[in-house]
Every structure is written in structure tokens, then in C-alpha cells.
Amino acid sequence: MKVLVAIKRVVDYNVKVRPKADGSDVDLNNVKMSLNPFCEIAVEEAVRLKEAGKVTEIIAVSVGAKVVQEQLRTALALGADRAIMIETDNNVQPLGVAKLLNAVVAKESPDLVILGKQSIDGDNNQTGQMLAALSGMGQGTFASNVELGDGSVEVTREVDGGLQTVSLKLPAVVTTDLRLNEPRYASLPNIMKAKKKPLDIVTPEDLGVEIAASVTTLSVEPPAERKAGIKVASVEELVDKLRNEAKVIS
Amino acid sequence: MSILVIAEHDNASLKSSTLNTVAAASALDGEVHILVAGSGCAAAATEAAAASGVAKVIVADNAAYANQLAENIAGLAVDVAADYDYVLAGATGNGKNFMPRIAALLDVQMISEIISVESADTFKRPIYAGNVIATVQSTDAKKVITVRTTAFDPVAATGGSAEQVAIDTASDAGVSSFVGEELAVSDRPELTAAGIVVSGGRGMQNGENFKLIEAVADKLNAAMGASRAAVDAGFVPNDMQVGQTGKIVAPELYIAVGISGAIQHLAGMKDSKVIVAINKDEDAPIFQVADYGLVADLFDVLPELEAQL
Numbered sequence: 001m002k003v004l005v006a007i008k009r010v011v012d013y014n015v016k017v018r019p020k021a022d023g024s025d026v027d028l029n030n031v032k033m034s035l036n037p038f039c040e041i042a043v044e045e046a047v048r049l050k051e052a053g054k055v056t057e058i059i060a061v062s063v064g065a066k067v068v069q070e071q072l073r074t075a076l077a078l079g080a081d082r083a084i085m086i087e088t089d090n091n092v093q094p095l096g097v098a099k100l101l102n103a104v105v106a107k108e109s110p111d112l113v114i115l116g117k118q119s120i121d122g123d124n125n126q127t128g129q130m131l132a133a134l135s136g137m138g139q140g141t142f143a144s145n146v147e148l149g150d151g152s153v154e155v156t157r158e159v160d161g162g163l164q165t166v167s168l169k170l171p172a173v174v175t176t177d178l179r180l181n182e183p184r185y186a187s188l189p190n191i192m193k194a195k196k197k198p199l200d201i202v203t204p205e206d207l208g209v210e211i212a213a214s215v216t217t218l219s220v221e222p223p224a225e226r227k228a229g230i231k232v233a234s235v236e237e238l239v240d241k242l243r244n245e246a247k248v249i250s
Numbered sequence: 251m252s253i254l255v256i257a258e259h260d261n262a263s264l265k266s267s268t269l270n271t272v273a274a275a276s277a278l279d280g281e282v283h284i285l286v287a288g289s290g291c292a293a294a295a296t297e298a299a300a301a302s303g304v305a306k307v308i309v310a311d312n313a314a315y316a317n318q319l320a321e322n323i324a325g326l327a328v329d330v331a332a333d334y335d336y337v338l339a340g341a342t343g344n345g346k347n348f349m350p351r352i353a354a355l356l357d358v359q360m361i362s363e364i365i366s367v368e369s370a371d372t373f374k375r376p377i378y379a380g381n382v383i384a385t386v387q388s389t390d391a392k393k394v395i396t397v398r399t400t401a402f403d404p405v406a407a408t409g410g411s412a413e414q415v416a417i418d419t420a421s422d423a424g425v426s427s428f429v430g431e432e433l434a435v436s437d438r439p440e441l442t443a444a445g446i447v448v449s450g451g452r453g454m455q456n457g458e459n460f461k462l463i464e465a466v467a468d469k470l471n472a473a474m475g476a477s478r479a480a481v482d483a484g485f486v487p488n489d490m491q492v493g494q495t496g497k498i499v500a501p502e503l504y505i506a507v508g509i510s511g512a513i514q515h516l517a518g519m520k521d522s523k524v525i526v527a528i529n530k531d532e533d534a535p536i537f538q539v540a541d542y543g544l545v546a547d548l549f550d551v552l553p554e555l556e557a558q559l
Contacts, residue, residue: 011378016381016513017378017381017382018381018382019382026377026378026382093359094350094359094360095353095354095357095358095359095360096359098354120378120379121377121378122377123362123363123376123377123378123379124350124360124362125346125350125362126350126353126360126362127350128350129320129347129348129349129350129351129354130350130351130353130354131354132320132321132351133324133350133351133352133354133355134354136423136425137425138321138423138425138426139320139321139347139351139426141320141346141347142343142346142347144488154429157347158343158488158489159343159344159431160342160343160344160440160442160489160497161433161434161440161489162431162432162433162434162487162489163431163432163433163488164317164428164430164431165428165429165430165431166319166426166427166428166429167426167427167428167429168425168426169424169425169426172425177495178495179488213359214358214359214388214389214390215359215361215386215387215388215389215390216386216387216388216389217384217385217386218372218385218386218387219384219385220377220382220383220384220385221382221383221385222381222382222383223376223380223381223382223383226520226525226538226539228537228538228539228540228543229525229540229541229542229543230541230542230543231537231542231543231544231545232542232543232544233544234544235544235546235551235554235555235558236558238526238542238544238555239555239558239559241542242503242524242526242542246503246524246541246542248446248502248503248523248524249446249470249503249559
């Protein structure tokens with residue numbers, strides 16, 4: 001069985017981003033970039049399926065400028081067998097990414113595609129669902145457990161109020177939630193080995209996909225600041241304030 | 251212009267988040283219709299028809315829609331959406347699941363989790379875990395949008411008298427099936443809809459101690475939440491998590507107990523009207539967003555608070 005894992009290069013989760021002074025975009029100069037945390041979980045899940053003997057090949061794929069090779073090499077160091085970089089300098093929106101991935105799916109015919117549920121930059125939470133739609137596959141989003149069977153996969157999903165389990169025919173799309181697994185760190189020998197693993201570079205034109213951007217960011221701004229209030233000295237004072245000043249309890 | 255809102259419901263009743271989504275739809279210029287897709291969902295459809303500002307309710311009652319499977323809902327919604335300029339749903343677990351699928355089938359770049367409507371094609375939405383607010387404009391002829399429900403005050407649940415129209419389409423994509431679900435059973439208000447939320451963090455030390463939170467929540471008829479640290483430590487189940495990767499809440503009163511206030515938690519609750527922080531570490535970042543802070547040991551405070559409410 002073949003698994004395709006789509007990954008994204010994003011601002012490291014420890015970085016607090018700020019808008020540029022002119023408010024045109026966020027300031028990403030000299031900011032540390034990493035593999036999106038949900039994508040790390042996606043790679044880890046694929047590797048565990050391979051270690052369990054259910055998967056024979058893992059292909060990592062990413063869309064972006066040349067630098068995304070760094071994150072593809074990370075995925076290779078974590079256990080992916082080969083990588084495909086779809087090279088473009090344009091800012092591709094989720095629908096465009098889904099179209100590009102759909103072209104790769106058509107070429108590679110994976111049995112399972114695993115993606116992070118969202119990237120921590122755009123917070124869109126769209127690409128996996130869109131890929132499933134375009135390819136006609138079923139979707140197991142926000143997965144907290146994946147049981148890969150013969151011809152189908154059972155996905156336990158985090159839903160409002162609890163968990164839901166669905167069964168999907170293969171091929172299918174799974175998007176990862178936080179509690180699916182705890183990703184490993186790449187070992188030094190594996191990082192060295194990853195440098196020799198195959199990494200193919202293709203362009204959107206090669207894949208026959210035209211990318212249009214129909215949503216434009218006009219401006220960015222910091223969120224409204226919340227001011228710190230007052231410290232109260234006792235429970236009694238707190239209850240009094242809530243009752244008589246804020247009037248939020250009776 | 252016309253706007254289609256896809257209802258959030260459990261067949262038996264309409265979820266209040268639908269009323270917030272209708273409020274966002276009402277900020278656009280056009281007639282608002284609601285699609286209720288479910289199985290045995292007549293009661294939910296009747297509630298939808300009573301919502302203020304709704305002109306029509308489209309009811310698709312079929313076994314294929316019983317569990318809101320994205321593959322089936324999307325097939326239906328794409329057909330219904332043909333007559334509309336906007337398709338909206340709450341950014342709930344269900345909305346996040348099926349809306350991108352609908353958008354892709356319509357060849358539309360969806361706009362996720364809007365917090366305001368600036369004009370017919372321009373919206374504000376949080377990015378980077380809420381650290382930045384982006385103003386975005388869409389040139390798609392049809393717009394597919396999810397709504398951060400806490401950012402819009404709900405329309406009245408009663409007073410409307412929309413006509414109900416049943417449609418007879420069964421869209422079973424045949425690629426997915428429902429196996430089962432484990433939903434937390436509770437008499438408490440739902441976390442995302444509660445007027446008061448009491449949350450515990452790592453400071454609670456273990457799951458047993460959440461009984462102290464429960465006692466206070468009982469007195470206030472409040473929902474119970476938790477920080478990611480408390481969830482990751484296994485004190486309480488996942489569905490209680492408030493934060494960027496959990497539930498986004500904005501109640502009238504949010505009481506954070508033993509929560510330090512990591513950015514990812516603040517992203518989930520900082521739009522609450524009044525925030526109370528109880529923490530023995532006076533330097534905890536939670537105090538920077540709290541209206542009322544109490545520096546004290548939560549194990550002393552919680553029983554006393556319960557007694558005084």
C-alpha cells in the first residue's frame with residue numbers, strides 16, 4: 001500500500017508573528033520556519049503504518065518555493081521514502097494546493113493521503129477536504145485514530161462533544177488532529193540518509209494545473225488588545241465585583 | 251442576492267450556532283434561507299423556520315444525511331447552492347468538515363472563520379492563531395464562508411415564520427459510512443454556547459480535582475472547560491479543551507483556574523466579555539487579559555467561591 005503525505009513549510013509555532021508597519025502583510029523577515037505541526041503528525045502516522053507492515057511506500061509532497069526542500073528532507077529523515085516538490089514562487093491558496101495534489105494523486109494512485117488538518121499560518125483548514133472533493137475520495141478529518149484495513153480505513157474523528165468513527169473506502173483522505181500521535185525526532189543518521197533519498201521537482205505547468213488566486217489579502221492588523229483589569233484581594237471581593245460591578249452573575 | 255445558511259443541528263433540535271451564522275448572513279444584503287439536511291429532522295427544521303430574519307427553510311430529510319457525513323452533505327449542498335450567491339455555515343466541527351468540500355466542488359476558494367462582514371466581498375478573519383487579523387476580498391462569483399460563531403450575536407430564536415420547503419434528493423456518495431460515536435453526556439450547557447465557562451488548567455494537578463471546578467460550575471449553571479495542558483496531561487477529555495486547537499468560546503463570564511495563559515489558550519477565550527483569573531503565580535500571563543485577578547491557591551479559593559455563590 002502506498003501513502004501520500006502532503007506537508008507545508010510554515011512559521012515556527014514558537015514565533016509570535018506581527019504585521020508589517022504598513023499593514024500590507026505579516027512580517028516574515030528572519031523568522032524561523034518549520035514543518036507545520038499537524039503535518040509532522042501526518043508524517044508520523046504514515047511512518048507508523050509502514051512500521052506496522054501495512055504500508056510499503058511513503059511519498060512526501062509539498063508546494064512552494066525552493067526552500068520547501070528543507071521540510072521535504074525533514075519528512076524523508078522521519079521516514080518518508082521519496083519526495084515530490086511542486087515548485088512555484090506564487091502564494092498558492094488551499095484550492096490551488098488541492099488541485100496540484102489531485103494531479104499528483106492521479107499520477108501516483110496512493111491508497112491513502114494523509115494531511116495536517118490545518119496549517120498554523122493561514123489557519124484555513126481546507127486543503128484535505130478539498131482534495132477529497134476533487135478526487136472523489138472519502139474524508140476522515142480531524143483524526144484521533146486511524147485503523148487501516150483491507151480496502152477501507154476506519155477513522156475516529158474529533159467532533160464537537162466527543163468522537164465519531166467513520167469507515168471510508170480506499171483510496172481515502174485523512175487529516176490529522178493533535179492527539180493522533182506524538183511525532184518522533186529525526187535521528188542524525190536518518191538526517192544523513194535523507195540527503196540521498198530521491199526528491200523530484202515538478203512545476204504546476206508539468207502537472208497541467210492552472211492556479212488562480214481569487215482571494216486577496218487587503219491588509220493585516222494586530223487584534224484588539226485586551227487591557228489587564230484589577231487584582232482582587234479575596235473571594236468575597238471577587239464575588240462582589242462580579243455581582244455588582246460586572247453584573248455577570250446574580 | 252440570496253444567502254444559503256447550512257444549519258447545525260442534531261435532527262432533534264437546532265444548535266444555537268445556527269442563529270449566530272444567520273446573524274452573519276443578515277449582515278450581507280439578501281434573503282436568508284436555511285438548509286436543514288438530516289434524517290427525521292422535522293423538529294430542527296421547525297426551529298429553523300422560527301428563527302428571526304429567515305425567509306425560507308429547505309428541508310432535505312433522508313437517511314444519507316443522518317450523521318452529517320461530509321461526502322453526502324456536500325453532494326446535496328452543491329445542488330442547492332446553484333441558486334445562491336453565498337453559502338454560509340458555522341465554523342463548527344461539522345461546518346469545518348463539509349464546507350471546504352462544497353467549495354472545491356463549486357470551484358470556489360472558501361473563506362474560513364470570518365469574524366466580520368466588511369462589505370459584500372470583503373471580510374475579516376483571524377490568522378496565525380489569532381495573532382493577526384486579515385482583511386480579505388474574494389472575487390469568486392459565489393462565496394463559500396464559515397463563520398466564527400462567537401463573533402456574531404445570535405438572531406432571536408423565535409418570531410420568524412419562514413415557509414418550509416421539502417426537497418426530495420438523496421445524495422449518497424457511497425464512499426463513507428457512519429460507524430459510531432461517543433458523545434459526552436452532560437446536563438450542562440454546551441461549551442461553545444454557555445453564558446458562563448469555568449476552566450481548569452495544569453494547576454488542577456489531576457482529574458479528581460476537577461470536582462472542585464464542577465461544584466462551582468453547578469452553582470453558576472456554567473459549562474466546564476480546560477487548557478490544553480490539562481487535556482494533554484489526561485486530567486479531562488479532549489472535547490473540553492478551550493484554545494486555538496480546541497473550542498473557541500466567548501461567554502459573558504470566563505473563569506480561568508490554575509491556567510497560566512499560553513497564547514494558544516488565550517486565542518480560544520480572549521473574546522469573553524469578563525475574564526476572571528485565579529492563579530497562585532502572580533506573574534502568570536493570564537492576568538494580562540483578566541478583568542479580575544485573584545492571586546491565591548485554587549484549592550482554597552474554589553470551595554470558598556462555591557460557598558459564596
